[in-house]
Amino acid sequence: MSAPAMDLRSLIEDRSTRIVVCCGAGGVGKTTTSAALALAAAEAGRTVVVLTIDPARRLAQSLGLVELDNEPRRVETPGVDGQLHAMMLDMKRTFDDVVSAHSSPDRAQQIFENPFYQALSSSFAGTQEYMAMEKLGQLRATDQWDLIIVDTPPSRSALDFLDAPNRMGRFLDGTMIRLLTAPARAGGRMGMRVVGAGFTVFSRIISKILGGQLLRDISSFVSALDTMFGGFRERATATYEMLRMPGTSFVVVATPEPDALREASYFVDRLSAEGMPLAGLVLNRTHPPATTALSATRAEAAAEEVLEAGGKGAKLAAGALRVHAERMTQATREQRLADRFSSAHPEVAVRTVPAAAGDVHDLDGLRVMGAELTGPDDDTPTGTPRTRILPARRS
Structure with missing residues (x-):
C-alpha cells in the first residue's frame, strides 16, 4: 500500500x-x-x-x-x-x-x-x-x-x-519529600513541635538506610529548594x-x-x-535502484546470458547486472518492511531518503540531504514517489 x-x-x-x-x-x-x-x-x-x-x-x-x-x-x-x-x-x-x-x-x-x-x-x-x-x-x-x-x-x-x-509531580508529592520539607512548611519552632516526633522516627529509620550525612544533605537541599518546586512543575507542564x-x-x-x-x-x-x-x-x-524497469530475476538471467555469449566487456556487463539484481533485492526487502509499517499505521505520512555515499559531515552534505527531505514528492530519477522505495505494484 x-x-x-x-x-x-x-x-x-x-x-x-x-x-x-x-x-x-x-x-x-x-x-x-x-x-x-x-x-x-x-x-x-x-x-x-x-x-x-x-x-x-x-x-x-x-x-x-x-x-x-x-x-x-x-x-x-x-x-x-x-x-x-x-x-x-x-x-x-x-x-x-x-x-x-x-x-x-x-x-x-x-x-x-x-x-x-x-x-x-x-x-x-x-x-x-x-x-x-x-x-x-x-x-x-x-x-x-x-x-x-x-x-x-x-x-x-x-x-x-x-x-x-508527571515525574516532577510524583517526586514533589512523594512521602520522603513531604516528610523532609514538613518542618520548613510548618514554620518555626511551633512547626518543629508539631512534626518533631514523627520526623525524628522517620530520620532514624532513613539514616540507617541512607546514612546520616546523606539524609542531612537531602534535607538541606529540599529545604533550600522548597520554594522553587512549584515553579519547576508549572514550567514543565506549560x-x-x-x-x-x-x-x-x-x-x-x-x-x-x-x-x-x-x-x-x-x-x-x-x-x-x-x-x-x-x-x-x-x-x-x-537503497532505491537506478532503474525499476529490470527485476532482480531478469537481471540475474541476463547476466548469465551475457557471460555465455562472451565477447569483449561481457564480464563487466554481467557484473553490473548482478549489482543491479542485488540492489533490487535489497530495495524489495526494504519496501516490504515499509509496507508492513504503513499497513499498521496507514494514517502516518512517509518520506524516504536514499543512503548517502558517505558520512554527512559538512554543510554541503546537509544540503544534499535537505533536498532529499524537502524535494517534490515525484522528483526522483526513476519517477518513484518519495513515499516509496519501489513503485507500487499494479493490482
Whole structure:
C-alpha cells in the first residue's frame, strides 16, 4: 500500500511552525536529519536553532563546528537569507541557570554547594529529561528564534521528557519529600513541635538506610529548594502543553530495518496516546535502484546470458547486472518492511531518503540531504514517489 506523502518543505517554511521534534532509535541518522531540516529552514529565510539532547558530538561535526555547548552558537552559512544556530544540552548548567534565575544569590550558592544537588544535577535519573523541557521552554520564551528543532536522545528515552511534569509531580508529592520539607512548611519552632516526633522516627529509620550525612544533605537541599518546586512543575507542564499545541510537529526517523521500524511504531503509538502532533515518518538510508524497469530475476538471467555469449566487456556487463539484481533485492526487502509499517499505521505520512555515499559531515552534505527531505514528492530519477522505495505494484 502507498502511505500519504509528507511535505517537509511546507512544514519548515510555514511561519506558524515553531517547534519540530525529531525522535527515533539510535543510529538511524536522526541528528543529521535534524541538522539538514534546520539548514533548509534557514535557507528558506527562517531564524533557526537546533538543540541536541544527544551527548554525542555528531551535530557539531555535521555543522562543521569544533564543539557545542549550552548556549546557541551561530553557524556560518554564506548566502543564506535566514540564520542557523546550534547547541547541545548541558544538564547541570541548565539546572544551575534555573536555580540562579529563581532564587537569591545566597540561596543559590547554598544549593550549589550541597552535595546532594551536585549529584542530582549531574547524573540523577530523569534530570536530563526534565532539563530538556526547561531548556526548550527557555528557548521558546525568548522568541529569538522562529523555529526550534529538537534532536532527541537515541532509543526510547527520546520521549522520556514527555513524562517530566508527571515525574516532577510524583517526586514533589512523594512521602520522603513531604516528610523532609514538613518542618520548613510548618514554620518555626511551633512547626518543629508539631512534626518533631514523627520526623525524628522517620530520620532514624532513613539514616540507617541512607546514612546520616546523606539524609542531612537531602534535607538541606529540599529545604533550600522548597520554594522553587512549584515553579519547576508549572514550567514543565506549560512546555508539555506547548508540545501538544498547533505549531509543534514530531518527526519520527527510522531506517528500513526491523528493529528501527519497531521502535518507530512505538514512537507513533506513544505520540498518539499523548495527543502529540505527528508530521510523519522519515525512512532514512534506503537503497532505491537506478532503474525499476529490470527485476532482480531478469537481471540475474541476463547476466548469465551475457557471460555465455562472451565477447569483449561481457564480464563487466554481467557484473553490473548482478549489482543491479542485488540492489533490487535489497530495495524489495526494504519496501516490504515499509509496507508492513504503513499497513499498521496507514494514517502516518512517509518520506524516504536514499543512503548517502558517505558520512554527512559538512554543510554541503546537509544540503544534499535537505533536498532529499524537502524535494517534490515525484522528483526522483526513476519517477518513484518519495513515499516509496519501489513503485507500487499494479493490482
